[in-house]
Amino acid sequence: MSSKTNNLSITEDVIRIVTIAPQGRLDTVRAVEFRKQVQGVIDSGVKNLVLDLSQTPFLDSAGMAVLVSALKQCREHGGDARMVWPQAEPVRRILSLTKFDRVFQMKASVEEAVASF
Amino acid sequence: MQHQANLGTSMPVIPHDKLGEDHSTRPEESNMNSANAIMLDIPAGLAHVHILSRCARALLENITNLEEREINLYNLELAIQEISVNIVKHAYAQMDGRIRMCLTLEEQPLRLIITLYDTGKSFDPSQIPQPQLGELQEHGFGLFLVQQLMDEVEYNHSPTGNRWKLIKNIPLTISSGR
Numbered sequence: 001m002s003s004k005t006n007n008l009s010i011t012e013d014v015i016r017i018v019t020i021a022p023q024g025r026l027d028t029v030r031a032v033e034f035r036k037q038v039q040g041v042i043d044s045g046v047k048n049l050v051l052d053l054s055q056t057p058f059l060d061s062a063g064m065a066v067l068v069s070a071l072k073q074c075r076e077h078g079g080d081a082r083m084v085w086p087q088a089e090p091v092r093r094i095l096s097l098t099k100f101d102r103v104f105q106m107k108a109s110v111e112e113a114v115a116s117f
Numbered sequence: 118m119q120h121q122a123n124l125g126t127s128m129p130v131i132p133h134d135k136l137g138e139d140h141s142t143r144p145e146e147s148n149m150n151s152a153n154a155i156m157l158d159i160p161a162g163l164a165h166v167h168i169l170s171r172c173a174r175a176l177l178e179n180i181t182n183l184e185e186r187e188i189n190l191y192n193l194e195l196a197i198q199e200i201s202v203n204i205v206k207h208a209y210a211q212m213d214g215r216i217r218m219c220l221t222l223e224e225q226p227l228r229l230i231i232t233l234y235d236t237g238k239s240f241d242p243s244q245i246p247q248p249q250l251g252e253l254q255e256h257g258f259g260l261f262l263v264q265q266l267m268d269e270v271e272y273n274h275s276p277t278g279n280r281w282k283l284i285k286n287i288p289l290t291i292s293s294g295r
Contacts, residue, residue: 090191
């Protein structure tokens with residue numbers, strides 16, 4: 001929204017941010033459906049994503065591939081993605097081991113992630 | 118054609134020309150003969166691979182003083198999951214087949230030996246590039262994770278099939294001495 005009054009310009013920008021929070025394991029079996037769901041969100045015009053892994057107890061390379069694909073597409077559309085750290089320490093270590101925590105902007109919570117856009 | 122690769126850090130590489138003579142590398146003649154070996158034989162499908170990884174996890178869960186318990190259980194499960202999925206997707210390429218797994222828990226030093234065997238297509242591990250860590254890369258992390266999470270990783274191919282051998286040293290917490 002934008003309007004002009006005497007010597008005053010008021011502009012309001014609304015950024016659309018969608019949070020995707022997989023519940024449960026994000027492995028090869030689940031990754032196929034998860035990819036479709038993420039693609040559906042991106043295809044609907046969303047270009048800013050919060051990938052909330054806080055409730056993800058297991059992540060394998062197939063799940064990781066979907067996450068990177070989502071980030072790539074967001075950036076290709078001029079947006080970006082944030083990732084919320086998993087609560088599960090083993091998954092956190094995998095993200096660090098693969099340096100996904102450098103590829104993604106990692107946040108402690110969804111609120112923090114949304115606020116960072 | 119035979120391939121042998123030491124994908125870990127400490128297992129010696131058997132020269133290609135010696136592989137045909139090394140019958141002990143065949144799973145049915147190696148640790149599968151151990152009296153305490155656990156063996157599973159499953160259809161090579163994505164819906165079944167978790168059976169292998171969770172079985173191995175269950176075996177380690179019996180060790181009460183396992184160091185960094187959740188981390189080690191998770192890493193073992195993930196490594197077996199990655200190899201099993203690799204077999205389903207690439208060795209069998211969605212064709213019907215079987216995956217056999219043998220688990221042997223050895224003592225002194227305490228370590229778990231996991232052998233995974235299939236009769237699908239072979240591959241050359243040296244052709245698998247290492248992932249560019251820190252880059253926007255979608256694929257190539259599976260084998261990298263296995264290498265990082267296991268102490269020794271070995272792959273070889275012979276006329277009887279493909280064999281993955283993973284070894285995980287089992288770290289234990291130090292006893293309080295009571």
